[in-house]
Amino acid sequence: MLITMAAALNLGLRHALEGDSKVLVMGQDVGRLGGVFRVTNDLQKDFGSNRVIDTPLAESGIIGTAFGMALRGYRPVCEIQFDGFVYPAFDQIVSQVAKIHYRTRGMVKAGLTIRIPYGGGIGAVEHHSESPEAYFAHTAGLRVLSPSTPSDAYTMIRQVIELDDPVVFLEPKRLYWGKGLVDLRADPDLQLNSARVVTPGFDVTIVAYGASVATAVTAATLAAQEGRSVEVIDIRSISPIDFATIETSVRKTGRLIIVHEAPVSFGVGAEIAAHVAHHCFHQLLAPVHRVGGHDIPYPPARLEAHQLPDPDRILDAVDQIFIKN
Missing domain, CATH: 3.40.50.970 (Thiamin diphosphate (ThDP)-binding fold, Pyr/PP domains)
Structure with missing residues (x-):
């Protein structure tokens, strides 16, 4: 349906x-x-x-x-x-x-x-x-x-x-x-703590959740046109986080970008970045990048497009992560 x-x-x-x-x-x-x-x-x-x-x-x-x-x-x-x-x-x-x-x-x-x-x-x-x-x-x-x-x-x-x-x-x-x-006939058998690999890739991993997942997928599609293969992961569960799926992806790609609408400072992305830096340090080919909201109160409606992560900001992070390789 x-x-x-x-x-x-x-x-x-x-x-x-x-x-x-x-x-x-x-x-x-x-x-x-x-x-x-x-x-x-x-x-x-x-x-x-x-x-x-x-x-x-x-x-x-x-x-x-x-x-x-x-x-x-x-x-x-x-x-x-x-x-x-x-x-x-x-x-x-x-x-x-x-x-x-x-x-x-x-x-x-x-x-x-x-x-x-x-x-x-x-x-x-x-x-x-x-x-x-x-x-x-x-x-x-x-x-x-x-x-x-x-x-x-x-x-x-x-x-x-x-x-x-x-x-x-x-x-x-x-x-x-x-x-x-939506398959209404299926029994709910999804593992609540399990992340989902939305699009497979091997050059860079993008982790997102909620509305940012679709934005990340759009960025991955555009990056593919430039010859870069992006793996997008939807974590689904913010607490607890399925770190095993993220680690597996990062060990494959060597690069990680985290996307969320909330301000970057002290956010969920910071926790994921710290965990990956600790557990996948030797596999990382570049520093972890975070793309999120700016460290300001949420702006008026006319300015919210500047606050929300968009494909261009994510693609900028992709470019930077390869420059710093």
């Missing part, structure tokens, strides 16, 4: 609600409106307001309530309406949700999924185009994932809801309307 990522997520949520009466969906405008991006469209109509719950505009209250329900055996799926709205709930997530398993020596689990539309590229106003993944990836006890295709979105959302771990599920909002093939 050829559907959008928003529709794939909707179907994944629908199947989770059908399969387990303990699954709940909650958040601002997720019910009658169907969510700002219509990811929860018609779910309240079909499953009722006791299972698809419109909440007040109070992110700390949404997560705190869901956390309490998770402790009682429910599996809440919370929607934070926009990425920049998650910060009022930050204390609940990193101080309570992430720590309960460790604090109770494994006796208490919290199967809680926190869906967050994130990233730029839609011309939104302030506080609507953040990339908060590094904050959560830094916190022990949280899984952090981001799909890049409708197929992965459909499979991953079904799988994370079944986990006993708390999950921050980051949905690239500029991919909501992009279409892709």
Whole structure:
């Protein structure tokens, strides 16, 4: 079936609600409106307001309530309406949700999924185009994932809801309307922690996630026209990271570029670069390069094209990595 990522997520949520009466969906405008991006469209109509719950505009209250329900055996799926709205709930997530398993020596689990539309590229106003993944990836006890295709979105959302771990599920909002093939008949058997080799290559490895994967693939296609073979890896899971797949690729290519929308400093790319430098030092033919957002607050919509990594910036990094060979 050829559907959008928003529709794939909707179907994944629908199947989770059908399969387990303990699954709940909650958040601002997720019910009658169907969510700002219509990811929860018609779910309240079909499953009722006791299972698809419109909440007040109070992110700390949404997560705190869901956390309490998770402790009682429910599996809440919370929607934070926009990425920049998650910060009022930050204390609940990193101080309570992430720590309960460790604090109770494994006796208490919290199967809680926190869906967050994130990233730029839609011309939104302030506080609507953040990339908060590094904050959560830094916190022990949280899984952090981001799909890049409708197929992965459909499979991953079904799988994370079944986990006993708390999950921050980051949905690239500029991919909501992009279409892709989704096999609704297949059981979800994707390994959540496994990276995906999107395009094979042997000259340079590009690692990306979320919306940056498509940008990296475009850059790889353009680089091929210049005679350079680029391997693109979609890590899918930001925490934990499938370093084994990255290492295998870098040992083959000898070069690594990491791409993400978030600012470069102290980001996910820095962790990947440090790991590869430590474990693949003797195979590296050039320094690791990072291409990301600038170290500024996310700019107004008219300027966001200068903030977001594009194929030209990635190709510049490819050129530099060969010059420094």
